[in-house]
Amino acid sequence: MDETVFGSALGGRLAETARAELLSCRRSIDNIDAALIHMLAERFRCTQRVGELKAAHHLPPADPERERQQIERLRRLAKDAELDPEFAETFLAFIVKEVIRHHEAIAARQAARAAEASGA
Numbered sequence: 535m536d537e538t539v540f541g542s543a544l545g546g547r548l549a550e551t552a553r554a555e556l557l558s559c560r561r562s563i564d565n566i567d568a569a570l571i572h573m574l575a576e577r578f579r580c581t582q583r584v585g586e587l588k589a590a591h592h593l594p595p596a597d598p599e600r601e602r603q604q605i606e607r608l609r610r611l612a613k614d615a616e617l618d619p620e621f622a623e624t625f626l627a628f629i630v631k632e633v634i635r636h637h638e639a640i641a642a643r644q645a646a647r648a649a650e651a652s653g654a
Contacts, residue, residue, distance in 0.1 A: 574629075577629070578633070578636070581633045581636065581637075582636065582640070584633075584637070585633075585636055585637035585640040585641070586640055586644075588637055588640075588641070589637070589640045589641040589643075589644040589645075590644065595634050595637035595638045595640075595641060596634050596637075601630055604626060604630070605623055605626060605627075608622045608623065608626050609622060609623055
């Protein structure tokens with residue numbers, strides 16, 4: 535471990551305790567990061583199916599009313615969890631933007647297949 539992180543002023547025992555706590559926190563963070571990745575992957579599997587359904591039924595890729603409801607819901611959840619609601623909204627906006635991009639791509643693929651099938 536880099537001494538500059540803890541400095542020699544901490545002393546041996548305190549430095550060792552701080553190192554142990556730091557490593558414990560980092561292990562927790564690593565586990566949470568892994569869980570986030572798996573949760574996002576599952577979320578995108580679900581939104582993939584939503585995109586397929588929207589394309590099959592000629593619905594627009596974006597649903598502004600649903601997005602508004604989700605933003606309100608996540609802001610409330612963030613506040614209850616003592617997380618900055620602005621951060622939660624920014625995070626959701628990033629995810630929704632990516633989902634819409636996926637939905638647009640799905641719709642374009644389905645339209646191309648339909649055009650190809652009709653001989654256009």
